Amino acid sequence: MPARQTKPQTSKPRARRQTSEARPYHHGDLRRVLIDAALQLAAEGAEVSVREAARRAAVSPGAPFRHFPNRDALMAAVAEEAQRRFRAEIEAALAEAPSADPLARFRAFGIAYVRWAIRNPAHFEIISTGRYFAHGSSAELTRDNAELVALTERMLAEAAEQGLLRSTDLKRILIAARALIYGFARMNLDGHCPRWGLAEDEIERMAEGVIDLFIAGIAKH
Amino acid sequence: MPARQTKPQTSKPRARRQTSEARPYHHGDLRRVLIDAALQLAAEGAEVSVREAARRAAVSPGAPFRHFPNRDALMAAVAEEAQRRFRAEIEAALAEAPSADPLARFRAFGIAYVRWAIRNPAHFEIISTGRYFAHGSSAELTRDNAELVALTERMLAEAAEQGLLRSTDLKRILIAARALIYGFARMNLDGHCPRWGLAEDEIERMAEGVIDLFIAGIAKH
DNA sequence: CTCGAAATGTAATCGATGATTACATAATGG
DNA sequence: CCATTATGTAATCATCGATTACATTTCGAG
Known part of the structure; x- marks a missing residue:
C-alpha cells in the first residue's frame, strides 16, 4: 500500500476541449448510461452491482450515488x-x-x-x-x-x-x-x-x- | 491493528466438562443447527447469510465452511x-x-x-x-x-x-x-x-x- | 463577463459479507 | 495411550453498498 497521496494528480486541465481523447470530467448522461449498463448486466445473467455498472460507465464507484440514493433506486x-x-x-x-x-x-x-x-x-x-x-x-x-x-x-x-x-x-x-x-x-x-x-x-x-x-x-x- | 498474537490465549483447558456453562469446543450437530438457523432467517424475511447463521449457532464465521463448501451448498x-x-x-x-x-x-x-x-x-x-x-x-x-x-x-x-x-x-x-x-x-x-x-x-x-x-x-x- | 452556487464526479474510508488459510482442540479407533 | 481425523477459531482478503470530504464543471444572476 503506497503512502497516502494527497494531491499527486498532474493538473493538465487547460487545452482540453480540443483533443477528443480526454474524457470530460462530467459524463454526458451518466444516469442513462448506468441504467443501460445495469440492463445489460442483468441480461448477461450477472448480478447487478452498482460498482460494476459504474465500472462499465468508466466512472468512480461513488458516482452513481449522485443519481440514485441507493442500489434499490437504480434497480x-x-x-x-x-x-x-x-x-x-x-x-x-x-x-x-x-x-x-x-x-x-x-x-x-x-x-x-x-x-x-x-x-x-x-x-x-x-x-x-x-x-x-x-x-x-x-x-x-x-x-x-x-x-x-x-x-x-x-x-x-x-x-x-x-x-x-x-x-x-x-x-x-x-x-x-x-x-x-x-x-x-x-x-x-x-x-x-x-x-x-x-x-x-x-x-x-x-x-x-x-x-x-x-x-x-x-x-x- | 494489534500486532499479530501468536499464542496469547490463556490455556484453561482442564476441568471443563464438569461446569455446565462452558460450551464445548465441538458443537453438537452444527450442520443441522445451521440449516435450521438459515430456514428461520428465510422465514423471517431476512437475507440468509452464512455469517448470520453462524452467529445464531454461536460459532465462528468460518465454521460453517467445514460443513458446506460455500453459501450455495448451505442454501x-x-x-x-x-x-x-x-x-x-x-x-x-x-x-x-x-x-x-x-x-x-x-x-x-x-x-x-x-x-x-x-x-x-x-x-x-x-x-x-x-x-x-x-x-x-x-x-x-x-x-x-x-x-x-x-x-x-x-x-x-x-x-x-x-x-x-x-x-x-x-x-x-x-x-x-x-x-x-x-x-x-x-x-x-x-x-x-x-x-x-x-x-x-x-x-x-x-x-x-x-x-x-x-x-x-x-x-x- | 464574472463570480459564486449548484451539480456532478473523485478519493478515501467504513462495515458487512463470502471465502481461504494456518492453527487449535476434541473425538475416535488401533 | 497416542496419532489421525474431524471440527472449530483467528486472521486475513476481495467485493460490495454506502458515506464523507473534496475537486471540477456548469450555469445563471448581477
Missing part, C-alpha cells in the same frame, strides 16, 4: 425501463389483433406476454418479482402494471358482455387467466421447463396451446 | 429440508383425498400446494426459484420435485383413462395445470395479490375457486 429505474419495453411490445401485438374479438385479443395478449418473458428472462424477473427493490417504490412501474391488469380485465369483461363466457364470475376468471400466463412465464424463468423436453421455439408454441386450452375452457360451448 | 441443504416439508404436507393432504376420483385428487393437490406456498413464502421461494444455488446441484431436490410432477401427471392420466377429460392432449393439460397452480402461488410470493383486494384467508378460497374453474374447463361436459 427501480432499471425495472421502469424494462417495463416500458415490455408494455410497448404487448401493445404493439394488440394493435395487430382484431379489435372485435375480445378472446382473440386476450390470446394475443397472453402470447405476447409470454414471448417477451421468455426472450427477456432477466428483465422480466426484475419487473415481476419486486425482490430487487422496495415494492411500490416506483409509481410508474405500479401504474404501468396496473394498466396491463386493467387491459386484461377489459378484454374479459367485453367477452362476458358478448356472451362468450360460460361463467360470469369475472374476478375468478381474471385471476385464473393471470395465474396461468404468469405461471407459464415464471416456470421458464425458474428453470421448470427443461424437464418438459421442449426446444426453445417449441416452448412458445406450447404457450399458445396452453392459452388456447384455457380459452376453450372458459368459452361458451 | 441447497436448506432447500432440501424445505422441499421435504412441502412434499410431506402435500402427501398428507392426498392421503385424505378420495382415491377413486382423480380430478378430486388433483384438486386436493393443487389446494395443498398453494396453501403451503402461501403460508411458507420464503421457503417456497427457495425451493422453486433455483436462484439461490446452482440449479440441479441437489439430486434430492431434483428427484423430489420430479416426483411431484409425476404425481400430477398420473392423476391427470388417470382422469383421461376414465374418460373425464375433454381433450386428450395430456402434455398440454399437464403444463397448463402446473402453470396455473405455480402461477397462483408465485403471484402471492411476488406481491401481485394486494391489488386483488383480498384478505389473507380469502386468497386461499380464491385458489380453490381458480382450481375448480380450471377443472371445470378441462372436464368433459
